[in-house]
Amino acid sequence: MFSKTCKYGIKATLFIAQKSQFDERVSLKEIAAAIDSPVAFTAKILQLLAKEHIINSIKGPKGGFEIDKVQLPKITIKQVVRAIDGNSLFIGCALGLNECNEKEPCPMHDNFVSIRDQLNETLASSNLLDVAVDLNLGLTVLKR
Amino acid sequence: MFSKTCKYGIKATLFIAQKSQFDERVSLKEIAAAIDSPVAFTAKILQLLAKEHIINSIKGPKGGFEIDKVQLPKITIKQVVRAIDGNSLFIGCALGLNECNEKEPCPMHDNFVSIRDQLNETLASSNLLDVAVDLNLGLTVLKR
């Protein structure tokens, strides 16, 4: 479904979001420890997310990563997925055809319309604040 | 969603199914041409599908691949997907957690329950005969 890179990216973003609720900035090491991911690889992903303006990065001592608190309810998981895996999950053909549409559909086309719709709906309506609140309440986890 | 290997596998299976409707056996070359896939790689995938008893392979002149006609309505796309990509799409955690369940769910767990259900339902109810009929009527395509 999602690439490994994307899974790390989502988890990292959610951890940063959780801490950003309380204006807490987190470091690369803390993030990697919290989501159980390779440090150096996680650095690359965070760099990408920063370039895409999904998170903010601050260099130097006391630096780290954070998300503007007021932006939390406006940023969605879908944005994170698109930034990392692109939009092939949302618009590509399930069987990999280059030109697959209503006129010349692949055999799975119709079946996947509703799955895709639901995936879109789910990811586009999952905002960082809601998910961060659940994390904070201990209702959900990022490890194990 | 599906690996490239799996996409080739599904398309190859459907092409064989289409021809098997009329007891026509098809060769590796015909299959690769019909689904626009690399010949040698397709051979590997067909070999795997034959081992999993989803298709039959016949060696020698006039050999090739076929599916028992009476089995067509009983074989589902889900079986093909499972044979190639395994069942991680159906049972694995969307964020890659090893232990993700109702007790300790990942942040996406609840959201993905219905998506997964629908994916299951869709793939488990897509049998080869139905899809082959559509292909034969030209309602769907395996290329472009």
Place this chain on the structure above:
DNA sequence: TTTATTTCGGATAAATTTGTCCGAAATAAA
């Protein structure tokens, strides 16, 4: 029996994804 055709199976190679390393740049604090 010989030949031609076709899949099988193992080795290898290319491409992509995942992951590491390390010096550079930024910057807060001493």
Place this chain on the structure above:
DNA sequence: TTTATTTCGGACAAATTTATCCGAAATAAA
């Protein structure tokens, strides 16, 4: 200003997926 800390960015490496090659095995037909 110097030092320590932290992210940045480029090169490199390992692992996995995708793809190729080729001789072996099977088998239908000449």
